Amino acid sequence: MEWFKKVRLGLKPQKKREIPDGLWTKCESCGEIIYKKELEKNLSVCPQCGYHFRISSQDYIGIILDERRLEEHDADLQPQDPLNFRDSKKYPDRVKAAQKKTNLKEAAITGLGQIDQIPVSFTILDFRFIGGSMGSVVGEKVARSIERAIHRKLPLVIVSASGGARMQEGILSLMQMAKTSALLGVLGDHSLPYISVLTNPTTAGVMASFASLGDIVIAEPKALLGFAGPRVIKQTIGEDLPPGFQTSEFFLEHGFVDIVTPRSQLKRTIALCLRHLL
Amino acid sequence: MAKFVLDFEKPIVELEKKIEDMKEFSSSSNIELSSEIAILEKKLGKLQKEIYSRLTRWQRVQLARHPDRPYSLDYIKLMAEDFVELHGDRLFGDDKAIIGGLARFSGRSCMFIGHQKGRGTKENLFRNFGMPHPEGYRKALRLMQMAAKFKKPIIILVDTPGAYPGIGAEERGQAEAIARNLREMSKLPVPVIISIVGEGASGGALGIGVGDVVLMMENSWYSVISPEGCAAILWRDRAQAPQAAEALKVASADLRDLGVIDKIVPEPLGGAHRDPPQAARILKAEISRELNKLVKLSPEVLIKRRLEKLRAMGVFSE
Numbered sequence: 025m026e027w028f029k030k031v032r033l034g035l036k037p038q039k040k041r042e043i044p045d046g047l048w049t050k051c052e053s054c055g056e057i058i059y060k061k062e063l064e065k066n067l068s069v070c071p072q073c074g075y076h077f078r079i080s081s082q083d084y085i086g087i088i089l090d091e092r093r094l095e096e097h098d099a100d101l102q103p104q105d106p107l108n109f110r111d112s113k114k115y116p117d118r119v120k121a122a123q124k125k126t127n128l129k130e131a132a133i134t135g136l137g138q139i140d141q142i143p144v145s146f147t148i149l150d151f152r153f154i155g156g157s158m159g160s161v162v163g164e165k166v167a168r169s170i171e172r173a174i175h176r177k178l179p180l181v182i183v184s185a186s187g188g189a190r191m192q193e194g195i196l197s198l199m200q201m202a203k204t205s206a207l208l209g210v211l212g213d214h215s216l217p218y219i220s221v222l223t224n225p226t227t228a229g230v231m232a233s234f235a236s237l238g239d240i241v242i243a244e245p246k247a248l249l250g251f252a253g254p255r256v257i258k259q260t261i262g263e264d265l266p267p268g269f270q271t272s273e274f275f276l277e278h279g280f281v282d283i284v285t286p287r288s289q290l291k292r293t294i295a296l297c298l299r300h301l302l
Numbered sequence: 303m304a305k306f307v308l309d310f311e312k313p314i315v316e317l318e319k320k321i322e323d324m325k326e327f328s329s330s331s332n333i334e335l336s337s338e339i340a341i342l343e344k345k346l347g348k349l350q351k352e353i354y355s356r357l358t359r360w361q362r363v364q365l366a367r368h369p370d371r372p373y374s375l376d377y378i379k380l381m382a383e384d385f386v387e388l389h390g391d392r393l394f395g396d397d398k399a400i401i402g403g404l405a406r407f408s409g410r411s412c413m414f415i416g417h418q419k420g421r422g423t424k425e426n427l428f429r430n431f432g433m434p435h436p437e438g439y440r441k442a443l444r445l446m447q448m449a450a451k452f453k454k455p456i457i458i459l460v461d462t463p464g465a466y467p468g469i470g471a472e473e474r475g476q477a478e479a480i481a482r483n484l485r486e487m488s489k490l491p492v493p494v495i496i497s498i499v500g501e502g503a504s505g506g507a508l509g510i511g512v513g514d515v516v517l518m519m520e521n522s523w524y525s526v527i528s529p530e531g532c533a534a535i536l537w538r539d540r541a542q543a544p545q546a547a548e549a550l551k552v553a554s555a556d557l558r559d560l561g562v563i564d565k566i567v568p569e570p571l572g573g574a575h576r577d578p579p580q581a582a583r584i585l586k587a588e589i590s591r592e593l594n595k596l597v598k599l600s601p602e603v604l605i606k607r608r609l610e611k612l613r614a615m616g617v618f619s620e
């Protein structure tokens with residue numbers, strides 16, 4: 025294998041050249057070096073392999089809502105620390121760090137907007153904020169967005185990205201699953217459509233509550249979806265997981281997702297579904 | 303008597319054995335030891351009080367997992383008559399980790415549903431250690447909707463280390479099955495009484511855990527994640543589970559203080575496994591009392607109250 029070593033050695037200096045700070049980035053999936061501006065223009069989708077980079081809630085608002093505009097409601101909801109929770113960090117410190125990092129108050133942003141001129145009640149989760157986890161505030165914001173849809177007779181659109189229920193609020197986080205799901209039952213009684221959009225990743229407590237309950241469930245390509253995390257499953261069954269396991273396409277194949285659509289078609293697809301249902 | 307002894311139970315079990323031996327010796331040898339025995343019995347009472355009055359949360363988790371603890375089918379046998387077990391979700395199969403069926407309870411036919419663990423390795427494999435697949439949650443929903451159709455109250459016993467994390471479970475939509483149950487259980491037009499009798503691990507427990515009244519047995523635990531799961535993620539070490547149990551506040555008194563459960567059901571001294579018939583009598587009395595109140599409410603009032611209770615869950619500032 026002498027030739028192989030040489031090739032690898034030969035590649036080394038080239039690798040260094042690959043990272044001229046700031047202007048270029050490497051695709052996490054295919055390794056392609058992409059000009060950042062081009063990536064942004066392509067909605068953070070790799071032009072080479074179609075890999076959907078994770079983007080912020082603000083980016084999604086720009087992609088999905090008309091005039092990139094969300095009239096935000098309930099912006100002042102703040103988490104408390106009902107359990108006085110502490111692991112390596114105190115929970116309030118974790119929240120503060122996340123707020124500073126993301127410039128958001130919590131992992132959910134909610135309000136009113138328009139999608140291709142259709143007014144909607146809209147909520148989006150941001151994975152950068154403690155993994156998009158659902159504690160009392162996220163649960164409350166989702167609940168209020170459902171109630172807003174009912175009161176104003178609007179369809180509901182929720183874009184999820186979450187590792188699940190927030191451990192630091194313990195059982196109260198679990199209860200948000202029941203709270204949001206029960207309210208979706210009421211929304212359904214009013215025959216108001218709910219479109220659930222699943223982005224990378226949507227798992228555990230969020231997937232096992234409102235994210236799975238859309239009248240129509242739309243997922244971005246190759247997003248990690250599921251109830252249990254792949255690591256936990258692998259540990260439990262003691263085998264490697266099959267390729268493509270727990271992707272959007274896997275759940276499409278098994279009947280739990282209606283449509284897998286690339287980011288560039290997301291807005292159009294949501295609008296089309298809403299026009300049919302309204 | 304107890305086949306399995308927890309570390310903190312040891313001093314009690316040893317003293318009990320000593321008393322028993324002394325009694326046996328006394329009767330076989332005709333030597334009068336009653337005053338010595340009385341002293342030891344007094345000591346035992348004191349020791350029990352001492353140990354059981356200040357159990358840590360982790361010790362309660364261990365009691366909730368005690369292999370001699372009564373399981374759902376034990377409680378149904380002890381609390382109700384004429385049980386007819388019903389099987390299958392009509393879609394895929396019959397999950398053995400969730401059982402259900404009709405039984406007479408306090409003079410009424412009720413639908414019983416519960417997680418089911420097994421005793422011993424063979425039975426535990428059959429029951430998948432009380433960890434349901436989607437078909438378990440779908441069977442439970444089918445039975446609940448049948449109960450609604452025939453206006454029968456629903457009595458649910460929660461005892462699971464979690465919904466099963468496996469390939470088949472994901473293929474068949476574990477998340478969707480649980481989510482659907484949460485939504486549909488909130489709309490059931492009949493009384494639904496939940497009793498957490500052992501382990502209440504996360505979505506696996508909540509998936510059959512939405513009701514009008516939530517009772518929790520004294521030594522059961524209920525949380526968003528198991529102590530081990532939480533420790534693995536936040537402490538990167540499953541061995542920190544005792545610490546995680548404290549941080550997560552998983553005990554019955556915690557959940558009562560947080561307003562998540564309605565009532566703690568006391569257990570016989572030392573835990574339900576020390577006297578299952580007595581544990582079942584206490585639980586039956588509590589469920590009966592709640593049921594007698596709930597059957598007087600109209601379906602509309604039941605659903606409205608259930609929704610309002612769920613709607614109020616959460617702590618935040620504004």
Ligand SMILES: [Zn+2]
Nearest residue numbers: 051054070073
């Ligand atoms: Zn790529």
